[in-house]
Amino acid sequence: MEIDFRLTGNCKLLSNLYPHKFIFRGVETHGIEPLLVAAKFPDPEEQLHIIANLQSFDAMFYGKKQNWQDDQTLYWMGEGMNRHSLEYTEFVCEMYHDLYDQNMEAREALVSTGNEVLKHSIGGTDPHWTVLTRNAFCHILTDIRAYYRSQSYVEY
DSSP states (O other): OBOOTTSOTHHHHTSTTSOOOEEETTEEESOHHHHHHHTTOOOHHHHHHHHHHOOHHHHHHHHTTOOOTTTTEEEETTEEEETTSHHHHHHHHHHHHHHHHHOHHHHHHHHTTTTOOOBOOSSOSOTTTOSSOHHHHHHHHHHHHHHHHHSTTOOO
8 A cells, every 4th residue: 555645545644744633752743744854953942843833744845954964863852863773763663653642543544554565655765865764664654553453442
């Protein structure tokens, strides 16, 4: 199943660009994309501005001006993380877990994909140039889906 904001149904609902509201580390956000973009900026105030005020597409375009690739450092509230570290991987996974734990629409869309192979052909494949590769994105969603499908309280 191809995940793409331009499509309809679950294909669209699973996109990082879809505006699912949730709270991450005490900060309300309009979705995953503003969080991923905010991580490119070292200044906590600028991060909060992006997260609180920018919708996904606006955040995506805003983030294109920020060069984080030279030192491969991403941030949360002033604390740097190496893009290739376990700390950063856990940070990103926490975002997605919080989204799917808190947002029933997103969770139902993910669980309803059954055992379909999740694919994403938009975005980068080189972790030196993207904050989240296509493969990592699909892997995270697949793992979260497996978790929820294994829980007896989830309705299919």
